[in-house]
Amino acid sequence: MGESGGDRGAQMTSMSQSWFGLALIMIIGVLALISLYMGFQSYGTDNQDIAYMYMLIGATGFAAIGYMFFRTKAVTVQQKTDVTRVNVVTTLECPKCNLKRVRDFQRGDYVFKDDEPCTRCDGKMMITRIAQKKEEAGKKQPTEL
Amino acid sequence: MIPLVGQLLQTDSELSMIIQTLFSLAFIVYIFYAQRIQTLQMLRQVEVTLRKVKSIRDEGRETAIKTINDLGKPGKDVSADVDRFMDHFVISPIDMDPAGVVWKLKQILDTREDVWEYEVKNIAPNASESERNNIENLLEASMALNIYYKVVRHYYLLGKKTMNIYVIMQIHMILPMLMQEIEAYSSALQAFQEGMPVGDSVGAIVAGKLMHGYPNKEVAKETIAAEVPFEGRMLIVMKARGPGGSVGEPGEAIRNILDKKKGKVKIIITVDAAGKLEGEAVGSVAEGVGAAIGGPGVDKYQMEETAKKYDVPLHAVAIKEGIEHVVSPLVDPLFDGVDKAVEAVKRTVLNYTQEGDTVLVAGIGNTVGVAQ
Numbered sequence: 001m002g003e004s005g006g007d008r009g010a011q012m013t014s015m016s017q018s019w020f021g022l023a024l025i026m027i028i029g030v031l032a033l034i035s036l037y038m039g040f041q042s043y044g045t046d047n048q049d050i051a052y053m054y055m056l057i058g059a060t061g062f063a064a065i066g067y068m069f070f071r072t073k074a075v076t077v078q079q080k081t082d083v084t085r086v087n088v089v090t091t092l093e094c095p096k097c098n099l100k101r102v103r104d105f106q107r108g109d110y111v112f113k114d115d116e117p118c119t120r121c122d123g124k125m126m127i128t129r130i131a132q133k134k135e136e137a138g139k140k141q142p143t144e145l
Numbered sequence: 146m147i148p149l150v151g152q153l154l155q156t157d158s159e160l161s162m163i164i165q166t167l168f169s170l171a172f173i174v175y176i177f178y179a180q181r182i183q184t185l186q187m188l189r190q191v192e193v194t195l196r197k198v199k200s201i202r203d204e205g206r207e208t209a210i211k212t213i214n215d216l217g218k219p220g221k222d223v224s225a226d227v228d229r230f231m232d233h234f235v236i237s238p239i240d241m242d243p244a245g246v247v248w249k250l251k252q253i254l255d256t257r258e259d260v261w262e263y264e265v266k267n268i269a270p271n272a273s274e275s276e277r278n279n280i281e282n283l284l285e286a287s288m289a290l291n292i293y294y295k296v297v298r299h300y301y302l303l304g305k306k307t308m309n310i311y312v313i314m315q316i317h318m319i320l321p322m323l324m325q326e327i328e329a330y331s332s333a334l335q336a337f338q339e340g341m342p343v344g345d346s347v348g349a350i351v352a353g354k355l356m357h358g359y360p361n362k363e364v365a366k367e368t369i370a371a372e373v374p375f376e377g378r379m380l381i382v383m384k385a386r387g388p389g390g391s392v393g394e395p396g397e398a399i400r401n402i403l404d405k406k407k408g409k410v411k412i413i414i415t416v417d418a419a420g421k422l423e424g425e426a427v428g429s430v431a432e433g434v435g436a437a438i439g440g441p442g443v444d445k446y447q448m449e450e451t452a453k454k455y456d457v458p459l460h461a462v463a464i465k466e467g468i469e470h471v472v473s474p475l476v477d478p479l480f481d482g483v484d485k486a487v488e489a490v491k492r493t494v495l496n497y498t499q500e501g502d503t504v505l506v507a508g509i510g511n512t513v514g515v516a517q
Contacts, residue, residue: 036163062167084332088341088474107339110388111350112357112516130342130514131475 025065032061087133092116096123105130184310187317191301194320195294201331202294205287206231208334212283216276217269226268230284231291233260251443275340275389278367282390282513283337286330286472293327325468333472337390342514344470347479348417348437349515351462351486352384352508356517364401368393369517375491377500381410383507390513395438396447402505408455411502414490415448417509418471419463428482429465430489437461438509448507457505460497462489 039054088105092115099120109115113127175182206227213223235257238249265277265284272280297316304313316323336343342350361371363386370383381402385393395415403410417437421427436448436459452459464482494504 033163036167040163084328085335086332086474088339105339105341110340110514110516111342112353113388129477129480131477131480132473134477 021068025068028061028068029065032058032065034058035061088130089133090127091129091131092125093128094118094121094123094125097121099125101125180310181308184304184308184313187310187313188301188304191297191304191313191316191320194324195297195301197324198290198294198297198327201327202287202290204331205290205334208338209280209283209287212338213269213272213280216280217272219268219270223268226264227284227287230264231288233288247443247446250441254441254443273389275387278389278391279337279340279513282511283334286333286337289330290327293323293330297323329469329472332469332474336472336474337513340388340390340514341474343472343511344466344475344479345418345472345510346475346513346515347464347466347483347486348415348508348510349384349387349512350480350483350508351416351464351490352382352506353387353512353515353517354483354487355380355490355506355508356382356384361517365394365398367391368395368398370398370402371517376495378411378494378498379503380494381406381503381505383505384515384517385510385512387512387515387517390511392440392509392511394444395507395509396444396451399448399505399507400451403451403455403457406503408457409503410455410457410505411498412458412460412493413448413452413505413507414460414462414493415507415509416462416464416486416490418466420471421465421467425465426478427466427470427476428478428480428485430482430485431463431465432489432493433461433463435459435461437463458497460493462486462493 035054036058039051039056039058042048042051042054045051089102090105090109092101092103093099097118097120099118101119109127109130111127111130114124115127116125117123118125209227209230210224213219213227217223235253238246238253240246261281261284262277265272265281269277269280300312300316304316333343335341356371356373359371359373359382361369364370364383367386368383369386370381373380373382383395383398383402385391385395399413415437417439419431419437421429436445436452438445438448448459451457464479464486466479466482470476470479490506494506498504
């Protein structure tokens with residue numbers, strides 16, 4: 001159904017956003033480390049002011065990383081679609097000739113409903129099963145030990 | 146890069162000095178602020194969950210409004226009514242003197258049922274009875290989501306206000322279990338909106354399979370029963386009247402049937418969904434004794450009282466499912482479990498009764514999306 005396609009789209013967007021955030025954090029981290037390194041190299045020489053500036057930039061970089069870790073998590077979750085919608089299928093069976101047919105669920109379907117004429121004989125097909133599509137239901141099964 | 150790594154290994158290099166300084170700083174910060182950092186981390190996790198719960202709660206509200214507009218065609222804005230519904234509450238009776246508390250609870254629950262029926266009829270005047278039942282269930286799911294949201298928010302704000310780690314820990318520790326329940330209710334929205342059978346409907350489907358094709362009559366409010374001959378015995382099979390979402394009044398129904406039959410029932414078999422432990426297979430069937438029924442306990446009490454009055458043994462068949470299945474659209478293993486449960490009922494009848502006996506089979510649970 002369209003909804004699950006939308007879910008996948010939202011998931012991909014949030015995934016790319018989290019990769020972008022991670023890359024940004026990595027870059028800032030490397031730059032902050034280099035800045036600290038240069039600060040320590042300049043420390044004890046004539047360029048004392050420059051050394052302090054580099055160290056300040058480095059420390060600010062690390063503080064920014066800490067803050068970004070908190071922020072990116074909240075924003076990613078906020079943009080995700082949280083309500084689960086599943087694909088449900090209706091199974092119809094002809095009590096006369098045992099013909100089985102599976103179609104998407106439609107509003108108004110219910111178990112034991114005489115739904116539509118059988119395509120093979122003159123019987124009426126009855127709804128025997130309304131369940132989640134197998135591959136979706138399968139994902140939720142726990143590992144058996 | 147390689148010279149940098151090389152420098153790390155030298156104890157007197159500038160890079161190792163930087164790393165040491167950073168570690169020392171982190172250590173000092175941790176000594177003084179460890180608990181505060183932990184509190185902030187937990188608060189952050191609760192906040193993330195709260196955002197998620199809020200979006201599910203909002204979706205529940207929107208789904209309820211949309212469904213009422215689609216099915217009930219009220220011709221007015223029902224948002225205010227839905228909001229009022231979402232704050233509806235039930236006060237349990239006082240149990241300091243427990244004698245007769247079940248009947249007091251029953252009266253309160255009956256009043257609640259009447260109020261809900263009236264209100265839903267009012268906001269969805271053009272919906273059929275089945276649709277009204279589904280709307281009631283949908284509103285109940287939305288209401289539950291609203292309560293979860295408000296409780297999580299309460300602890301989050303209280304924790305933020307007091308910055309007390311023990312206040313925050315209370316909600317933080319149960320977050321995974323809470324989320325499991327909230328996600329279960331979120332899948333209930335789709336099921337009740339569309340009128341699909343849910344995990345709790347398995348008992349009703351078992352009864353439906355046994356009674357399908359036989360005439361039925363109402364034995365209690367929203368509860369029907371049919372007489373089904375089986376191997377020389379007479380099965381009285383009962384369930385809530387479907388396909389609208391309802392659990393009926395099985396306790397009252399069993400009492401009415403046994404009173405009418407003057408207790409001439411050999412055994413009572415109750416079939417219901419039961420919570421599984423982690424590791425147990427979904428749809429596995431277990432047999433036992435007692436009244437297989439959940440809920441606030443009124444129906445269970447009535448069943449046990451009636452069974453005791455007429456000295457009728459209570460047998461039970463349980464179909465196992467996880468909390469995530471209870472109100473979500475059914476999964477195939479549960480339908481397979483239904484077939485196994487039908488066989489278990491038949492086996493119990495053959496093992497514990499003789500030809501000519503009457504057996505009462507009660508399919509317990511919500512009959513949404515299941516006729517008879």
